[in-house]
Amino acid sequence: MNSRRRVAKAWEMVWVHALVWLLVLFAVFPVLQVIGISLRPGDKLYSTKLELVPPHATLAAYRIMLTEKPFFHWLGNSLLVSLATALIGVALASLGGFALSRGRFRGRGGVLQGILMTQMFPATMLLLPLYLLMRKLHLVDTLGGVVIAYVATALPFCIWTMKGYYDTIPAALNEAALIDGCTPLSAFMRVTLPLSAPALVITALFSFMTGWSEFMVARVLLASQDLMTLPLGLESLFTTYQTEWANYAAGSLLVCIPVVALFLALNKFLISGLTLGSVKG
C-alpha cells in the first residue's frame, strides 16, 4: 500500500514537472530567439539554421548599439519619462484609490464605472484630439506632454489596484489613528500607506512599464531626434532600405533587461499586491 502510494506520488511529480516545463518552454522560446538573432554576424541574418548560438556568434551588434547609436541618449529620455510617470502615477493612484475605497460619497459608483469605461474606447482614436489639445498647451514635442499622456494611460488600472488593496485593509486601523489625534492626511500617510506597500509597488511597476514600452503616443507627440525614447529609437533601426535585425534584437534585449530585472525583483509583491478584488477568507 505504502509503496503503491509512493509510486503514485512519483508519477504525479513526473507529470507536474512535464507540464511546468512545457509552459516554461512556451514562455521562454521567443526570448531565446531574440538572443540568438542578436548574436548573428551581420551577413547571416536570414539563416535557416536552428542553433540557439549561431555559428560565428559575435557581440558586434551590442557594441554597435552601445557605441555607435545614441542608445544612452534614448535610455536617458526613457528613464526620465518612465520614472516621472511612475512617481506621478503612484501619487495620484494611491490618493484616488483611497478616496474610492473609503469614501462614501454620491457618485462613487459612477466614478468607478467611469474609470473602467476609459478602457473601453479604442485608445488610438483619442490620439488625434489629444495631439490637438497638447498643441494648444504647447506640450507637443516635450517629454512633459508624453508623461501626462502616460500617467492617464496607467492611472485607471492603478487606481483599481490600489482601491482593491485598500479594501482588504481593516478601516478600523485608520479610524484608530484618527481617534489618537492624527489628521486624516497623516493617518493615511502613517497607517494606511505603509500597509499598502505591495500594491504601491505594483502601481509603480505598471506606471513605469507604461512609460518604458509605449510607442504610439510617443510617435505622435515627439518629433525631435533629441527627445526619442527607447521604443522610438529601436523603430528608427527599421529603415526603408534595410532593417538592422541584429542591432534591433540586441537593442531589444538591452531594453528588456531592466524591466525584466524589475519584474523579477518585485515578483513577491506582484502576487500579493495585485488584488483586483479580494478573496474573503
Place this chain on the structure above:
Amino acid sequence: MNGRRGLVLWFLLPSLLVLAGVVAYPFVFNLWISLTNWNMFHFQHPQFQGLGHFAKIARMIGEPFARPLSQWPAAFAGNEFYRIFGKTFAWTAVNLVFHFTLGLGAALLLNRKLPARGLYRALLILPWAMPQYISALTWRGMFNTEYGVINQLLAKVGAAPIPWFSSEFWAFMAPTITNIWLGFPFIMVIALGGLQSIPQELYEAARIDGAGPVRRFFHITLPMLKPVLLPALVLGTIWTFNNLNVIWLVTDQGLPADKTHILVTYVYKAAFFYYRYGYAAAFSVFIFLVLMFIVRGYDRVAKQEVY
C-alpha cells in the same frame, strides 16, 4: 465629519483632472468628429453633417437582414462588417479561454510544493515583462514563412510549412498564438495571489468528506477565486477586444490584403491610412457601445458588482 468627507474628495481630484484632460476631453472631441465629414477631401475645413456616419454603420449592420431568410448565411458571410465583427469575437473568446486555462493551470501547478518553484515563476512571467511591441515583432519573425523558426521546426519533423500570412485562417492564428503567449502570465499572477489566500482548512474538510481533486477544484478553488478572476475577466475582455498592437504588428497591418482585421485595427486603418476620421470616430463610438453592452452582460450573469 463633513470635513473628512471633503478631504476624501480632494484625494480623488488630481486623478480625475488628469483623466478628464487626457481621456474625457478627447472622447467628447471624438464624438464631435464623428458628426463631421472630416476626411482626406475636407481635411482643413471639416463640416458638421449630423448622424451620417452612424446611419452608414446602421445600414451595414442591417444589410443582410433585408434579404430573404434563405440568403442569410451567404449574406452574413459576404458582409465585411459581420466578418470583422465575428473575427473580433472569435479573437476575444479564443484568447480569453487560453489565457484563463493556461494562467489558471500554471498557477495551480506553481501553488504546489515544487523544487525551483521561484525560478519557474520568474520564467513564466517573462512574456508579460517584455515590452509588447518587441514581443510582437519577434513573433512576426518567428512566423516568417521562409526563415521563421516555426516553419523550420516543422520542416525538421517533415511537416509542410504553414502559409502564415497568405491564408486567412493562419494569418488569424499567428497573432492569436502571440497574444495567448503575451496574456497568460497576468492571469497566472492574479490566480496565484488568489490561491494563496484560500484557507487550507477548507480543503482538509472537503478531503475528510471524501471530495476528490476535481470536486475540490470546482467546489472550493473556483468559487473562492471568483472575486479575483471576475474583474480580470472583465479587464481581459476589454483589453483583448481593443488590442491593436498585436494584430497590427504581427500581421504587418492586416496581411493578407486587409483580411485580418478586428474592429480596432479596422478603425485604425480607416483613420490613419485612409484619413476617414469622421467615419472612424463614429465606428469607435460603436465599439465603445458594444463593450459597454458586454460588460453589462457580465454583471448580470455574475450577479456581482464587477467594479
